[in-house]
Amino acid sequence: MPDQPAIVATDLVRDFPRPRTSLLTPAPVVHALRGVSLEVKQGERFGIVGESGCGKSTLLRLIAALDRPTSGQIVVEGTDITNLPERRLRFLRENLQLVFQDPMSSLDPRMRVRDIIAEPLVVQGHPASGARVRELLDAVGLPANAGERYPHQFSGGQRQRISIARALAPRPRILIADEPVSALDVSVRAQVLNLISDLVDELDLTLVFVSHDLSVVKHVCDRVAVMNAGQIVETGPTADVYAAPQHAYTQRLVSAIPTLQRALSGATTADLLSHPAAPSKGAPA
Amino acid sequence: MSAVAAPDDVLSVRGLNVTVRDTVLVADVDLTVGPGERVGLIGESGSGKSLTALSILGLLPDDVVADGSIRLAGVGPDLVGTDEKTLSRIRGRDLAMVFQEPMTALNPTMRIGDQIAEVMLIHQTRSGRAAARAAAAELLERVQLPPDLLRAYPHQLSGGQRQRVVLAIALANDPALLICDEPTTALDVTVQALVLDLIVSGVRERSSALLFITHDLAVVATVCDRVLVMYGGRVVESGPITTLFTTPRHRYTQGLLAASNLEPHDAPTASDFADGAYPDSGSGDVAPSSRTRSRRLTTIPGTVPAAGHFPSGCVFRNRCAHATDVCATTPPWTGTATHGYACHHPAGAQDA
Known part of the structure; x- marks a missing residue:
């Protein structure tokens, strides 16, 4: 099944009902996703870009079957997971792994690193050998004795390495990274991006990389989908989208990214706004 | 200064x-x-x-x-x-x-x-x-x-x-x-x-x-x-934006600029920093494949030490590829109050 796409999403809709505010009016509904369709090929590095509240995390949760769509269909490696019960999702729990944004809150502070990394193996009934844990620590560039320590003893970049090691433990084929570097310093960001890039290549992973920073996505991904207000407004090869954005929202997004090159050639803060900013949705008027 | x-x-x-x-x-x-x-x-x-x-x-x-x-x-x-x-x-x-x-x-x-x-x-x-x-x-x-x-x-x-x-x-x-x-x-x-x-x-x-x-x-x-x-509680370099970002002198500034550059290394803007002076130590034994070579970012090896654990002398010397014995002494400030650097082996000098 090499030609089979890794992930196919068709017309995904996810509505979240909010608590009723009045007895006389129906409960308000937040339309988090309004008809999202995308296809990620095997071995592809696929980026999803958008601002807070655009629905990118909701989309990820649907792909990882952590949440169910209101309507639409998700097929992962040929299996329709849309309405599959949890007990039949075992293949997905092994083949698809996640790395989250905040490496502090996504690691259990009371578990030793070796137990954190072995946990996905234990849960899935695999033998969690010390050798596999050491191999994973080595793969993400951490010393073998790191396994004995606790998450708080590590810096942000090292914690993100632990998250990556945990995600790779069950030998997944699809890696989903939700803003993995936005909490990191510049020099650490480069190290973690290199690590993700190397591992994706070496282990032949399909990567879905979510970020609000188009310049990071451009560096990591082959193809990108730009999301705004629950919809994908533009998809294409990353370099093309970055160099010649077609949709008005993408244009505004690209022009708002400060870069050294632009700044050194005299760009000011007013130039970042050359496409007038629209008020963010969901905010009070 | x-x-x-x-x-x-x-x-x-x-x-x-x-x-x-x-x-x-x-x-x-x-x-x-x-x-x-x-x-x-x-x-x-x-x-x-x-x-x-x-x-x-x-x-x-x-x-x-x-x-x-x-x-x-x-x-x-x-x-x-x-x-x-x-x-x-x-x-x-x-x-x-x-x-x-x-x-x-x-x-x-x-x-x-x-x-x-x-x-x-x-x-x-x-x-x-x-x-x-x-x-x-x-x-x-x-x-x-x-x-x-x-x-x-x-x-x-x-x-x-x-x-x-x-x-x-x-x-x-x-x-x-x-x-x-x-x-x-x-x-x-x-x-x-x-x-x-x-x-x-x-x-x-x-x-x-x-x-x-x-x-x-x-x-x-x-x-x-x-x-x-x-870096490490010290001002290591200062200057006008354009000068400092186009011709950094301190090795830390140079590394920071290289690490924030997300363009491929063959881009002309990156060539100044892609001198291989900053090998990536972070990803350990993972060998870069031919596909990633163009994607690799230049990194500063190691991590920022915890407060109070910076080396004596030049605070950056334990992560610097150019450090020598002289870096154990605190580097003097070279230049004026508003434009200068504190480095024994500045970039752009003969040994660079």
Whole structure:
């Protein structure tokens, strides 16, 4: 099944009902996703870009079957997971792994690193050998004795390495990274991006990389989908989208990214706004 | 950095040290900001940039002690060692600050309009409640927020809107110096663009000086005229934006620039830094395949040490590919007060 796409999403809709505010009016509904369709090929590095509240995390949760769509269909490696019960999702729990944004809150502070990394193996009934844990620590560039320590003893970049090691433990084929570097310093960001890039290549992973920073996505991904207000407004090869954005929202997004090159050639803060900013949705008027 | 301070500098920091018990957190920082000048302070977490800002404001935690000299134009006493009563009259009037977290910088139980008016009433810069209220409405308009937000509470606002309210409060009394500590780090790019523009136009209208703290080189290059690079509690290099970012001299600045460059290494802009001086130690034994070679980012090996664990002499020497025995002694400052570096083996010299 090499030609089979890794992930196919068709017309995904996810509505979240909010608590009723009045007895006389129906409960308000937040339309988090309004008809999202995308296809990620095997071995592809696929980026999803958008601002807070655009629905990118909701989309990820649907792909990882952590949440169910209101309507639409998700097929992962040929299996329709849309309405599959949890007990039949075992293949997905092994083949698809996640790395989250905040490496502090996504690691259990009371578990030793070796137990954190072995946990996905234990849960899935695999033998969690010390050798596999050491191999994973080595793969993400951490010393073998790191396994004995606790998450708080590590810096942000090292914690993100632990998250990556945990995600790779069950030998997944699809890696989903939700803003993995936005909490990191510049020099650490480069190290973690290199690590993700190397591992994706070496282990032949399909990567879905979510970020609000188009310049990071451009560096990591082959193809990108730009999301705004629950919809994908533009998809294409990353370099093309970055160099010649077609949709008005993408244009505004690209022009708002400060870069050294632009700044050194005299760009000011007013130039970042050359496409007038629209008020963010969901905010009070 | 031992040049004479120009008498008209808005802010003049000399020999600032910040210590907690026996640990030195900031050592010998010299910093000047001229009238209307926009100065950036860059560095990674733990470099001491926020502590420097907090020392200027006199907001250091109880067990953290600053010594040295911090002078603000038009204010009599040295801000170091001044009592809290005097400082509280200066803060919010001559000196204002925009913090990183707009969620925690506002009072959740007060309406936006009252919070903006409060800063003018406390410092008695407006004649009365009505005048302060009118000024608050005007300030809100200047940060491009609708007037009905005057009656809103902070939780009703988005992050970008809150940060604009914080900015309005900071600018209310036309401060001589505005300090922004990572004001846009928590914001989306389009919102960041707007907030940055409001900060720059706000200080420009008032001819205020700006001290802008960030770890984002692109942001500092867009906002500021001049920049200081901090690492391990020391200023390692300073200079005008264009010079410093095109021809960095300190090896740390060079590494920082290379690490933030997300363009492929064959791009002409990157060639200056892609000299292989910074091998990546982070990813261990993973061999780069041919496909990633073009994607690899230049990194600074190792991680920033914890406070108090920086090496003696040059603070960067344990991560520097050019370090030799001489780096065990503290490198002298080369250049002028506003443009120079502290490095034994600067980039661009013969051995580079």
